[in-house]
Amino acid sequence: MRNSLIALGLASAMVQSALAYDGLVQKQSFDYPGPFTTVSGATIRQVKVGYESLGKLDAAGSNAILIPHFFSGSSHFAGRYKADDKAPGYWDGLVGPGKALDTDKYFLISVDTLCNINTKDGITVTTGPASTDPDTGKPYAMHFPEVQIHDFVTVQKALLDKLGVKKLHAVMGASMGSLQSYEWAATYPAMVERLIAVIPAAQIDAYGIERVRHWGDIVKLDPNWKQGDYYGGPEPIDGLIMAFKVLSLDTLAPEWGDASFGRKWADPAKDPAKAWDNQYAVEAAADAAATARAKATDADNLICLERANELFTVGGKDSLEEGLKAIKAKTLLLPSHNDHLLFPEATRHVRDLLQAQGTPVEYHELDGPMGHVNGVVGMGQAAGIVQKFLTE
Template identity: 45%
Template structure:
């Protein structure tokens, strides 16, 4: 196992935070939770702040479904946008890089397999045994595998415990799995817009994302790497994902900007013409699809569908393993991972570990699921207080209306 720095990213000061360096971590042989060995695993990672002498100030950020390890900062001065949680990660911010060493890792089967700033192993990778892309011969992977790859990165840095692990959406599942699989290594857990387990409704909703890909003639049972990729199927899947992650109130705002009308001229003259809002959604998805891989999306969906905290016999037992202080932050308007997911996990934890501190609050910014990414600063002070409080397990419930 080793880490490599990817050139030519230089560390220069941008405002009060250095430009981010992308690193690569390699694992010669990785055994999955389901018992399959993957050779030459590669993932990207980045960090912010400095590790202290005792290596006790590490905070792990676990990313969402279409995200990556780029949680904060910029790679270049002229980048259009910083990392997705830049509003709460940095000097003096909620996750204070003057105090904490913050680290984030690209997931296995990361959807952005063709993004030069993402490094991941998955179906699009070359199988060292065949010299060809894995395609659907790549083994099924789980949240536990994402966690264990992250653990390998931390082990390589000599980090034995985490001051905290935090993540939104799919990242919250990894964060919860960390606290359950390695209870003695995690002191604090923050689950944002997340869930402790897939349920029938969520599994069915996720399945819808896979259908356009499988219906695209270019998908070819996953064997498209020597030909045309199923871009249209992937674009349609991303349209579903984007709509699922947003709230009708946000779509109404976009509709006003586009001057959307039910009886638009083009749409009323051709069955093939798109309404303005649908064209906006298509264009947004098509642009993103260029750097993504359709098979990787299918594998991520499967990992989400297979998820239950602890990967054991019951959700209750998986949550009972957790020793960490917890903070659950769903979005009140979330239509993808509705607040009942977080509330159920919070309530179970109160019964299985009543002596621990378990807190619950909600975001409400009108974006739906995306509140947990774009509006996370709404709960910045609570996150800051939670991270900087002591780690004693004295129960106190906090619910912010």
């Protein structure tokens, strides 16, 4: 997400750099102990994921805040890897001493998911279709076992156990990160004290299933995909480019286009009405951003990751009401008012169900022209709400 259409002239929507976390972060890696068994019963012999952390875990192991990441993100939630990095982690403005995610008070940690699409960036650490199958010495490709959101949580729990985390002061995630956050609260209710679900979904409904399935289906139309066995040859870049254009537009609201581009031409000398290949500014920018994003993405990982999103139901229950019953954590819901991907109406329904079962819940809508993306680039507006929620 951070590298797709968000990059198209949206710097003004980011939290001011003067407020940013002033520090470097390091990617670390975690090897899951022994073979990993997925929720569906398949076995993955070796699982390795990356993680990043800030702050220190207290002696009781109870001041940790887990920050699961969104679909196209990684564990890079704050800081920079090098002083001259162009962009910090996606929630950088919330992080640091005295801020909402106070590094003097909390141990902040985020983990790269299985099947992370950023496996080609040289930094993200993940196990998925692009990983080498130890039984064959070749990439798994689409033979990689199907994984679900619950599997991501299982890997994270093993890492937290190794680090000595006994309690989670909070779990806080945006979009796919909210799916993981809900799953944490439902699976480990005695461990999770607070749940912050940003641009969230507690279940992917029929409409959402079809929306996210489009992203993977578009990639499969590229003849270079070859049923996923493209490793060592031409990759399905054209399919990925189109998938990212669709994905990015799915996450944005109409207000974004008017605010960022209007009907400006890409080239002031080339009227789109005069030739079919003369573009509007929004078209040229979308093409450039999607092309850059596609070149950094593994196609099979994207397909497997969108499948994990399709399959999600909180607590593994087909009934949303039944799945939510396990959640006891004090909950803060932060949907975006103009989200056209994960609609705020659905989150209001979750709020009502949580209230009815006696779970403490707060609800606030994020503002801004960015639709779903308000929960990534526009989170500065919720800093005070988050800080208050974490300290009460």
